[in-house]
Amino acid sequence: MIDSCWKWVGSKRKNLQYILPHLKGNRCFVDVFCGGLNVSINAKDFSHFVINDLDKHLINTYYHMKKNPPVFMYLIEKEFPKIKDKESFNSLRDRFNSNTEYNMDNAVDYLLLNKTCFQGKMILNSERKFCNSFGYRVHKQPGLFYNKVWDVMDFLLENQVSIKNMDFREVVGDDDAVYYCDPPYLNHNKSRYAVKDFSKKDHQDLVECAKESKSRVLISNVYCDETLELYKDAKQIVTYSTKWDFGDTTKSMHKELLAIF
Numbered sequence: 001m002i003d004s005c006w007k008w009v010g011s012k013r014k015n016l017q018y019i020l021p022h023l024k025g026n027r028c029f030v031d032v033f034c035g036g037l038n039v040s041i042n043a044k045d046f047s048h049f050v051i052n053d054l055d056k057h058l059i060n061t062y063y064h065m066k067k068n069p070p071v072f073m074y075l076i077e078k079e080f081p082k083i084k085d086k087e088s089f090n091s092l093r094d095r096f097n098s099n100t101e102y103n104m105d106n107a108v109d110y111l112l113l114n115k116t117c118f119q120g121k122m123i124l125n126s127e128r129k130f131c132n133s134f135g136y137r138v139h140k141q142p143g144l145f146y147n148k149v150w151d152v153m154d155f156l157l158e159n160q161v162s163i164k165n166m167d168f169r170e171v172v173g174d175d176d177a178v179y180y181c182d183p184p185y186l187n188h189n190k191s192r193y194a195v196k197d198f199s200k201k202d203h204q205d206l207v208e209c210a211k212e213s214k215s216r217v218l219i220s221n222v223y224c225d226e227t228l229e230l231y232k233d234a235k236q237i238v239t240y241s242t243k244w245d246f247g248d249t250t251k252s253m254h255k256e257l258l259a260i261f
């Protein structure tokens with residue numbers, strides 16, 4: 001398994017063995033809520049990938065990683081070792097917040113903030129400024145992080161990858177593709193992402209998109225009475241037990257599901 005360079009809340013890194021076997025059968029893989037890209041970089045046998053997320057800074061980072069990998073890596077290796085304490089983190093955050101362009105510097109800084117902030121939560125305030133604080137984690141082996149950055153860039157370069165920054169309603173369609181949907185979990189979306197909270201109406205709309213699509217659509221979510229009701233029209237429900245990955249210290253076991261439409 002390939003490890004993503006992001007510490008992404010809700011990452012599917014530890015659940016891939018339950019998800020990947022159900023993603024076969026089409027030439028194109030559409031990662032509708034791609035986040036830290038943990039699923040796409042481990043999905044095999046596709047000739048084309050579409051990676052999409054509503055987080056514009058995240059998608060800007062993938063765009064620049066793909067556009068100019070040597071410069072992206074040069075900047076990461078130059079700037080990452082400088083972030084050692086609260087003061088250097090705050091300078092990085094100020095620099096990111098004062099940059100209004102979606103450019104290479106913004107892309108590099110977004111990944112650096114993710115690696116060094118508290119629990120990897122990419123929280124923006126009401127003025128759309130990054131507001132999480134320093135994570136107090138010292139990275140003793142930066143080389144491991146750099147290798148993971150290269151792994152993500154290799155995926156972006158070696159495959160035919162289209163990058164989108166859209167709401168899921170505009171992405172789930174009828175192409176000859178498998179659409180994998182990993183939305184923020186039902187009732188678990190408090191201030192963990194840079195985008196607006198994912199409401200119950202959003203979850204219902206996603207089910208409607210899945211039902212209307214002529215393609216294979218898979219949706220991940222927490223397993224509970226409410227989600228079983230939500231996905232009652234799915235062709236199949238796969239369940240498994242796993243640990244929470246919400247970036248915090250809560251690591252108790254719980255059940256998740258994969259609804260297949």
Ligand SMILES: C[S@@+](CC[C@H](N)C(=O)[O-])C[C@H]1O[C@@H](n2cnc3c(N)ncnc32)[C@H](O)[C@@H]1O
Pocket residue numbers: 008009010011012013032033034035036037038039052053054055166167168169182183184185193194195196198
């Ligand atoms: C659970 S995370 C995905 C994690 C990813 N599968 C991984 O393993 O790294 C959910 C993602 O949905 C994105 N998101 C939230 N609302 C969205 C929307 N309306 N349309 C598309 N993406 C959205 C968030 O920015 C976040 O990155």
